[in-house]
Amino acid sequence: MKKSDNDRKRKPSKNNKGKYERKPHSKKFNSAEKKSTPRKPSNPDEIRLNRYIANAGICSRREADTYIAAGNVTVNGKVITEMGFKVKRSDDVRFDGKRLNPEKKEYILLNKPKNFITTTSDEKGRRTVMELISSASKARLLPVGRLDRNTTGLLLFTNDGDLTKKLTHPKHGVRKIYHVHLDKSLSLADLHQIEAGLELEDGTIDVDSISFIQGAPKREVGVEIHSGRNRIVRRIFEHLGYEVTKLDRVIFAGLTKKDLPRGHWRHLTEQEVINLKMIQ
Secondary structure, eight states, X not given: OOOOTTTSOOOOOBOTTSOBOOOOOOOOOOTTSOOOOOOOOOOTTEEEHHHHHHHTTSSOHHHHHHHHHTTOEEETTEEOOOXXXXXXXXXXXXXXXXXXXXXXXXXXEEEEOSSOBSSSOOTTOOOBHHHHTTTTOSSOOEESXXXXXXXXXXXXXXXXXXXXXXXXXXXXXXXXXXXXXXXXXXOHHHHHHHHHOEEETTXXXXXXXXXXXXXXXXXXXXXXXXXXXXXXXHHHHHXXXXXXXXXXXXXXXXXXXXXXXXXXXXXXXXXXXXXHHTOO
16 A cells, blocks of 8 residues: 555655755844944043042042032033043043042052162162052052161052142151161260250251160160151261161051061051041
């Protein structure tokens, strides 16, 4: 009995090699599918206005949006209320009339070794403290005050101009303590003379305190001073006939060298920054 055409099984066709092949299913184009469009590359020179304000330390990004909407912010002299507005770092951005710095505030503490000068560059090719913190940040940090080439110890770097002015202005009396090594023992009479104040070529200098270091030879003393005059600690002892053989700043504005080896740096903690900003 012959099978009808409907009963016959359809066999797949053979290719030239005698193998069966399956015809690929054609994919139907769905008109509802949207073609993906390439994303427009972002401009690295531009930054959202709210982020610019937050980086300047005014407030958070969310709070910045509120201030922008309220008209507190101008860009190049024009009030901007548009959310998501982008600015260039070179633009003149002001908050309540005060020009902002778009860089995020950063604070780096270095335990400076000898033979590095406190400057951003040196025409004589000498090594600078900037080499020691080159990997710390991409921001343009500047040293707060200075330590001379042979002085070691704490040196703060930041891009916070307001804080730098506060920490270097004599009226704020920022506390600095030095461990001083002399070429000979300091006499008790000279110690009392330093306590009473010395008259140097550029005026009277008063130290906050001076004392021998417990358990150390009499040629080692601790000096607390708030003056920012150039080489002032060395000059005090030179005036009385002593040579400073080693000078180490162990405390600066409440910051210490604890867990910070010579030649190393660290970021300040949030609480340390708060403490510095509270200095009156």
